[in-house]
Amino acid sequence: MVESQNAKSKTSDQPSDQGRRTFLKTMIVVAAGAALAGVLKGVVSEIIAPQVGLSTFPTLQLVNSAGTPIKYSDIPVNTPTTWLFYYPLSNDPNFLLKLGDKNGSPISVGPASVTIPADGSTFVFPGGVGPEGSQSIVAYSAICQHLGCVPPEIHYYPPGQAIPGTSYGAAQNNYGIIHCSCHGSTYDPKSGCAVLTGPTSRPLPNTILRYNQDGTISAVGMIGPTIYGKASDLTGGTPFPAGQVTTVVTNTGEA
Protein backbone atom coordinates (compact mmCIF):
# COMPACT_ATOMS: atom_id res chain seq x y z
CA MET A 1 0.00 0.00 0.00
CA VAL A 2 2.88 2.29 1.01
CA GLU A 3 4.67 1.26 -2.15
CA SER A 4 1.64 2.07 -4.22
CA GLN A 5 1.35 5.50 -2.52
CA ASN A 6 5.03 6.21 -3.25
CA ALA A 7 4.52 5.15 -6.80
CA LYS A 8 1.52 7.43 -7.04
CA SER A 9 3.44 10.26 -5.43
CA LYS A 10 6.36 9.74 -7.89
CA THR A 11 3.96 9.63 -10.78
CA SER A 12 2.23 12.82 -9.67
CA ASP A 13 5.69 14.63 -9.46
CA GLN A 14 6.66 13.83 -13.06
CA PRO A 15 4.62 16.57 -14.79
CA SER A 16 6.09 19.11 -12.39
CA ASP A 17 9.74 18.12 -13.23
CA GLN A 18 8.97 18.12 -16.89
CA GLY A 19 7.41 21.54 -16.56
CA ARG A 20 10.52 22.90 -14.87
CA ARG A 21 12.72 21.42 -17.54
CA THR A 22 10.56 22.90 -20.27
CA PHE A 23 10.59 26.23 -18.47
CA LEU A 24 14.39 26.16 -18.11
CA LYS A 25 14.83 25.21 -21.76
CA THR A 26 12.54 28.04 -22.78
CA MET A 27 14.48 30.51 -20.67
CA ILE A 28 17.79 29.34 -22.16
CA VAL A 29 16.42 29.73 -25.67
CA VAL A 30 15.03 33.18 -24.85
CA ALA A 31 18.33 34.29 -23.25
CA ALA A 32 20.34 33.00 -26.21
CA GLY A 33 17.95 34.72 -28.60
CA ALA A 34 18.24 37.98 -26.71
CA ALA A 35 22.04 37.76 -26.71
CA LEU A 36 22.09 37.01 -30.44
CA ALA A 37 19.69 39.89 -31.12
CA GLY A 38 21.99 42.19 -29.19
CA VAL A 39 25.00 41.08 -31.22
CA LEU A 40 23.07 41.39 -34.50
CA LYS A 41 21.80 44.82 -33.55
CA GLY A 42 25.39 45.94 -32.97
CA VAL A 43 26.53 44.49 -36.30
CA VAL A 44 23.59 45.94 -38.24
CA SER A 45 23.94 49.36 -36.66
CA GLU A 46 27.65 49.23 -37.54
CA ILE A 47 26.76 48.45 -41.16
CA ILE A 48 24.03 51.06 -41.52
CA ALA A 49 25.48 53.65 -39.19
CA PRO A 50 23.71 56.95 -39.74
CA GLN A 51 25.71 59.03 -42.21
CA VAL A 52 26.76 62.44 -41.02
CA GLY A 53 26.30 65.03 -43.73
CA LEU A 54 24.38 67.87 -45.30
CA SER A 55 21.02 68.17 -47.04
CA THR A 56 22.17 70.68 -49.69
CA PHE A 57 25.44 71.77 -51.27
CA PRO A 58 27.05 74.66 -49.39
CA THR A 59 28.38 77.79 -51.07
CA LEU A 60 31.98 78.23 -49.96
CA GLN A 61 34.27 81.01 -51.14
CA LEU A 62 37.81 79.92 -52.00
CA VAL A 63 40.37 81.63 -49.74
CA ASN A 64 44.08 81.30 -49.02
CA SER A 65 45.49 80.21 -45.66
CA ALA A 66 45.26 83.81 -44.40
CA GLY A 67 41.55 83.91 -45.20
CA THR A 68 41.97 86.24 -48.19
CA PRO A 69 39.70 85.38 -51.13
CA ILE A 70 41.45 83.74 -54.07
CA LYS A 71 41.13 85.71 -57.29
CA TYR A 72 41.50 84.62 -60.89
CA SER A 73 44.94 86.20 -61.17
CA ASP A 74 46.21 84.37 -58.07
CA ILE A 75 46.11 81.01 -59.82
CA PRO A 76 49.02 80.32 -62.21
CA VAL A 77 48.17 79.19 -65.75
CA ASN A 78 48.56 75.42 -66.12
CA THR A 79 48.87 75.19 -62.32
CA PRO A 80 52.35 73.60 -62.27
CA THR A 81 52.04 72.61 -58.61
CA THR A 82 49.06 70.93 -56.98
CA TRP A 83 46.39 73.27 -55.59
CA LEU A 84 43.76 71.59 -53.41
CA PHE A 85 40.68 72.62 -51.47
CA TYR A 86 38.02 70.68 -49.55
CA TYR A 87 34.41 70.54 -50.73
CA PRO A 88 31.52 69.80 -50.13
CA LEU A 89 32.57 68.23 -46.81
CA SER A 90 35.71 69.08 -44.90
CA ASN A 91 37.51 65.89 -45.93
CA ASP A 92 36.71 65.82 -49.68
CA PRO A 93 39.82 67.02 -51.62
CA ASN A 94 39.46 68.79 -54.98
CA PHE A 95 41.93 69.97 -57.61
CA LEU A 96 41.82 73.67 -58.51
CA LEU A 97 43.24 74.25 -62.00
CA LYS A 98 43.66 77.15 -64.41
CA LEU A 99 43.93 75.51 -67.82
CA GLY A 100 46.11 76.88 -70.59
CA ASP A 101 47.82 75.87 -73.80
CA LYS A 102 51.42 74.82 -74.32
CA ASN A 103 52.44 78.47 -74.64
CA GLY A 104 51.13 79.29 -71.20
CA SER A 105 48.09 81.24 -72.40
CA PRO A 106 44.84 80.56 -70.55
CA ILE A 107 42.16 78.81 -72.59
CA SER A 108 38.43 79.35 -72.29
CA VAL A 109 36.89 76.03 -71.28
CA GLY A 110 33.42 75.54 -72.70
CA PRO A 111 30.61 73.21 -71.58
CA ALA A 112 30.74 69.60 -72.71
CA SER A 113 28.62 66.46 -72.56
CA VAL A 114 30.50 63.83 -70.57
CA THR A 115 29.84 60.09 -70.81
CA ILE A 116 30.15 57.79 -67.82
CA PRO A 117 31.45 54.57 -69.44
CA ALA A 118 30.34 52.46 -66.46
CA ASP A 119 26.67 52.81 -67.37
CA GLY A 120 26.58 54.84 -70.60
CA SER A 121 24.83 57.79 -68.97
CA THR A 122 25.87 61.39 -69.58
CA PHE A 123 25.99 64.67 -67.71
CA VAL A 124 26.81 68.22 -68.76
CA PHE A 125 30.09 69.72 -67.60
CA PRO A 126 29.30 73.44 -67.19
CA GLY A 127 32.73 74.64 -68.34
CA GLY A 128 35.30 76.80 -66.66
CA VAL A 129 34.86 80.08 -64.79
CA GLY A 130 36.69 83.38 -64.97
CA PRO A 131 36.42 86.78 -66.63
CA GLU A 132 34.55 86.97 -69.93
CA GLY A 133 36.55 85.13 -72.59
CA SER A 134 38.92 83.56 -70.04
CA GLN A 135 36.79 80.94 -68.34
CA SER A 136 39.81 78.77 -67.64
CA ILE A 137 39.39 77.77 -63.99
CA VAL A 138 38.00 74.32 -63.25
CA ALA A 139 37.82 72.03 -60.22
CA TYR A 140 37.43 68.28 -59.80
CA SER A 141 37.38 65.72 -57.03
CA ALA A 142 40.96 64.68 -56.32
CA ILE A 143 40.00 61.09 -55.45
CA CYS A 144 40.51 58.63 -58.30
CA GLN A 145 37.28 56.97 -59.41
CA HIS A 146 38.97 53.61 -59.93
CA LEU A 147 40.03 52.61 -56.41
CA GLY A 148 40.29 55.88 -54.56
CA CYS A 149 43.93 56.97 -54.81
CA VAL A 150 44.56 60.57 -53.77
CA PRO A 151 47.35 63.12 -54.47
CA PRO A 152 50.22 62.79 -55.07
CA GLU A 153 49.34 59.46 -56.78
CA ILE A 154 46.58 61.16 -58.75
CA HIS A 155 48.22 64.18 -60.27
CA TYR A 156 47.77 66.96 -62.85
CA TYR A 157 50.35 67.08 -65.64
CA PRO A 158 50.45 70.50 -67.38
CA PRO A 159 50.54 70.65 -71.20
CA GLY A 160 53.87 69.73 -72.74
CA GLN A 161 54.78 67.48 -69.82
CA ALA A 162 55.27 63.77 -70.49
CA ILE A 163 53.40 61.34 -68.26
CA PRO A 164 55.75 58.54 -67.17
CA GLY A 165 54.62 55.02 -68.03
CA THR A 166 51.96 56.16 -70.53
CA SER A 167 51.66 56.94 -74.23
CA TYR A 168 51.35 60.62 -73.31
CA GLY A 169 54.66 62.15 -74.18
CA ALA A 170 55.25 65.90 -74.19
CA ALA A 171 53.83 66.14 -77.73
CA GLN A 172 50.60 64.28 -76.89
CA ASN A 173 49.77 66.31 -73.79
CA ASN A 174 48.36 69.47 -75.35
CA TYR A 175 46.09 70.89 -72.66
CA GLY A 176 46.97 69.09 -69.44
CA ILE A 177 45.94 65.65 -68.20
CA ILE A 178 45.11 64.20 -64.81
CA HIS A 179 46.80 60.82 -64.38
CA CYS A 180 46.65 58.33 -61.52
CA SER A 181 49.85 56.36 -61.09
CA CYS A 182 48.17 53.68 -58.96
CA HIS A 183 46.84 51.80 -62.01
CA GLY A 184 47.16 54.24 -64.90
CA SER A 185 43.78 55.96 -65.30
CA THR A 186 43.82 59.27 -67.16
CA TYR A 187 41.21 62.05 -67.24
CA ASP A 188 40.70 65.10 -69.48
CA PRO A 189 40.29 68.23 -67.32
CA LYS A 190 39.26 70.49 -70.22
CA SER A 191 36.25 68.23 -70.92
CA GLY A 192 34.68 67.53 -67.55
CA CYS A 193 37.45 65.08 -66.61
CA ALA A 194 36.08 62.54 -69.07
CA VAL A 195 37.87 59.19 -69.05
CA LEU A 196 40.79 59.07 -71.49
CA THR A 197 42.15 55.68 -70.42
CA GLY A 198 41.04 53.13 -67.82
CA PRO A 199 40.92 51.15 -65.73
CA THR A 200 38.55 53.76 -64.31
CA SER A 201 35.10 53.66 -65.86
CA ARG A 202 33.95 56.93 -64.32
CA PRO A 203 35.02 60.54 -64.88
CA LEU A 204 36.18 62.54 -61.88
CA PRO A 205 33.23 64.28 -60.19
CA ASN A 206 33.01 67.90 -61.36
CA THR A 207 33.07 70.62 -58.71
CA ILE A 208 30.83 73.48 -59.84
CA LEU A 209 32.44 76.88 -59.41
CA ARG A 210 30.93 80.37 -59.57
CA TYR A 211 32.88 83.42 -60.63
CA ASN A 212 31.66 86.28 -58.44
CA GLN A 213 31.31 89.90 -59.55
CA ASP A 214 34.20 90.98 -57.33
CA GLY A 215 36.52 88.51 -59.09
CA THR A 216 36.47 85.93 -56.32
CA ILE A 217 35.46 82.29 -56.78
CA SER A 218 33.04 80.07 -54.86
CA ALA A 219 32.35 76.35 -54.93
CA VAL A 220 28.60 75.80 -55.17
CA GLY A 221 27.93 72.14 -56.04
CA MET A 222 29.04 68.86 -57.60
CA ILE A 223 27.94 67.10 -60.78
CA GLY A 224 28.77 63.77 -62.43
CA PRO A 225 29.55 60.54 -60.59
CA THR A 226 29.41 60.48 -56.81
CA ILE A 227 32.71 61.08 -55.04
CA TYR A 228 34.57 57.75 -54.78
CA GLY A 229 33.69 55.62 -51.77
CA LYS A 230 30.58 57.57 -50.76
CA ALA A 231 26.87 56.84 -51.02
CA SER A 232 26.27 60.52 -51.77
CA ASP A 233 28.43 63.63 -52.09
CA LEU A 234 26.75 65.17 -49.05
CA THR A 235 27.23 62.34 -46.56
CA GLY A 236 29.93 60.01 -45.33
CA GLY A 237 32.25 62.70 -44.03
CA THR A 238 32.55 65.68 -41.75
CA PRO A 239 30.63 68.84 -42.67
CA PHE A 240 32.31 72.21 -42.22
CA PRO A 241 31.30 73.94 -38.97
CA ALA A 242 27.88 75.58 -39.11
CA GLY A 243 28.12 79.09 -40.51
CA GLN A 244 31.46 78.57 -42.26
CA VAL A 245 31.40 80.25 -45.68
CA THR A 246 34.94 79.67 -46.90
CA THR A 247 37.24 76.78 -47.83
CA VAL A 248 41.01 77.12 -47.81
CA VAL A 249 42.97 76.50 -51.00
CA THR A 250 46.40 75.02 -50.38
CA ASN A 251 49.26 75.03 -52.84
CA THR A 252 50.95 71.77 -51.86
CA GLY A 253 54.08 72.72 -53.74
CA GLU A 254 54.16 69.29 -55.40
CA ALA A 255 54.99 69.51 -59.09
Ligand code: FES
Ligand atom coordinates in the same frame (compact mmCIF):
# COMPACT_ATOMS: atom_id res chain seq x y z
S1 FES B 1 43.11 54.10 -58.11
FE1 FES B 1 43.59 55.44 -59.72
S2 FES B 1 43.91 54.13 -61.42
FE2 FES B 1 43.42 52.78 -59.81
